[in-house]
Amino acid sequence: QQPVQSPQAVILREGEDAVINCSSSKALYSVHWYRQKHGEAPVFLMILLKGGEQKGHEKISASFNEKKQQSSLYLTASQLSYSGTYFCGTEKNAGGTSYGKLTFGQGTILTVHP
Amino acid sequence: GAGVSQTPSNKVTEKGKYVELRCDPISGHTALYWYRQSLGQGPEFLIYFQGTGAADDSGLPNDRFFAVRPEGSVSTLKIQRTERGDSAVYLCASSLRGDSAGANVLTFGAGSRLTVL
Numbered sequence: 001q002q003p004v005q006s007p008q009a010v011i012l013r014e015g016e017d018a019v020i021n022c023s024s025s026k027a028l029y030s031v032h033w034y035r036q037k038h039g040e041a042p043v044f045l046m047i048l049l050k051g052g053e054q055k056g057h058e059k060i061s062a063s064f065n066e067k068k069q070q071s072s073l074y075l076t077a078s079q080l081s082y083s084g085t086y087f088c089g090t091e092k093n094a095g096g097t098s099y100g101k102l103t104f105g106q107g108t109i110l111t112v113h114p
Numbered sequence: 115g116a117g118v119s120q121t122p123s124n125k126v127t128e129k130g131k132y133v134e135l136r137c138d139p140i141s142g143h144t145a146l147y148w149y150r151q152s153l154g155q156g157p158e159f160l161i162y163f164q165g166t167g168a169a170d171d172s173g174l175p176n177d178r179f180f181a182v183r184p185e186g187s188v189s190t191l192k193i194q195r196t197e198r199g200d201s202a203v204y205l206c207a208s209s210l211r212g213d214s215a216g217a218n219v220l221t222f223g224a225g226s227r228l229t230v231l
Binding site for chain 2: 002030032034039040041042043044047049087089091098099100101102103104105106107
C-alpha cells in the first residue's frame, strides 16, 4: 500500500518554512526521503529507522513516529535550490533487516520563489 | 563509476518491439534495484538483485519483463512485445549491500525514458 503524502504541492517565498508529511497504513522499518528535480535522478536526503528518531541535514530535518507510522520532513529558511518534488519511500518491517524494497508516495511538489 | 549510469537516456520504440535498458551501478555496490516511474508518480519497485541473483522480482508486472545481472555488476532490463502502457522512466539504483541490519541507502541513476508509440 502506497504511503500518503501531504500536501500535494507547496509554494513558498525564499526564507519560509515548510512541512511535508508521509503516512503509512503498515508497520514500518524505515522511511527514506528523496528530492527529485525535473528529468533528474532522485537524490537521497535522509533515512530514518524505527525508534522515533529525528535527523537533521543543514536546514532540512525529519522525524519518524513509529507508533503512528508517520514521518515528517521539515524545511526551514527555504532556498531556491530546495525546489523539486519530494518523495518519501517506506520499507515495511522485515525482522530488522533492510532490503531496500521501497514503496514511494506520490510526491509533494515544492516551489520556492525569490 | 562515480554514480549510477543508465543507457539509453531516451528510447522511442513501436508497440510490439523488444527493448533493453542497461544499468551500470556504483563500483563495489552488491545490491541493484530497478524501479519504474510514471508521470507524476513516485518510483515503483520492480526487481532487486543481491549479487548475480534476483532476490525479489515481485514487482515485475508480467512475464514480458525480465532482468539479468550475469556478473554481479551491470544489469539489463528486458521488455518483450512492448505496449503503450510500458511508457515510463525506468530508474536503476544501487546500494552497498542489499541486506542490512540498519540503514540501506539507495543511489539512483537519472533513468531511461521509454516511449512506446
